[in-house]
Amino acid sequence: MTREALLDAAESVLFEHGSQALTLAAVADRAGVSKGGLLYHFPTKDALVAAMVARTIEEFDALIDSYDDGSPGSYTRAHVEVTFEILGGEARTHRRWSAISAAAADPGQAEPMNEAMRRWHGRDPGEDPDPCAAQVVRLAVEGLWEVVSHVPDLYDEAQLAELRTHLLAMLEQPAPDRA
Structure with missing residues (x-):
């Protein structure tokens, strides 16, 4: 085995x-x-949960890398694409990852996921046309993931596609002049 x-x-x-x-x-x-x-x-059970968390993080990182071509703004676009790929893919994938996060509720077990979140969401959005919009979009897809994890049938395929299109369009807009 x-x-x-x-x-x-x-x-x-x-x-x-x-x-x-x-x-x-x-x-x-x-x-x-x-x-x-x-x-x-x-x-131990803790070792098993730690391995599940590590594998989840590795899978997400690999998916991000598969979309991130290194061009300006591509990391945030990759974050959106990966999230929608997971949400629109096999019905249980995003819930599986959410369940693993829940299983790692112990502070010691949660630290690898917390570190990954710091890395995924703390990445400098300065390469994006509008860095603030990039942060809003990353937070929006994270929130969408959380909602769909609890209510999987809330959005149908067409609604998810529309949300994806709108979020990606937000990333293409230049930052507003704040002067």
């Missing part, structure tokens, strides 16, 4: 039954391995 397959099993348990049901025994059962087989890779 590979480490990735064990993480997949843990994510399934977490997504389907919530953080209270995430036990080493439940994960081993879902993966079809002995508890000892699971413990070989993840000696």
Whole structure:
């Protein structure tokens, strides 16, 4: 049994039954391995949750990198594109990532996600035509993700497409003259 397959099993348990049901025994059962087989890779539940959080962060970073071409404003556009790819993709993907964040509610467990958020949202938007609009757009997609995680059917495909188009258009506008 590979480490990735064990993480997949843990994510399934977490997504389907919530953080209270995430036990080493439940994960081993879902993966079809002995508890000892699971413990070989993840000696504690905390180690398992930490690995799920790390994988989530790595997946998001890889998606951002796939869209960010290094041109002015491309990082924020990538953030929007990735968010909508995830929200419009497999129905459970964004909820899976949200469940993992919830499972890491312990302050020690939450720190890697907090650091990733600082990196994702703290990145200098100075390369964007309107740096303030870039920050607003990043916060808007984060808020949208949170809302859709709780109410998945709130927006249909057409509404999500319209929101995406509008947010990307906001990024193309030059900063207003503040003089």
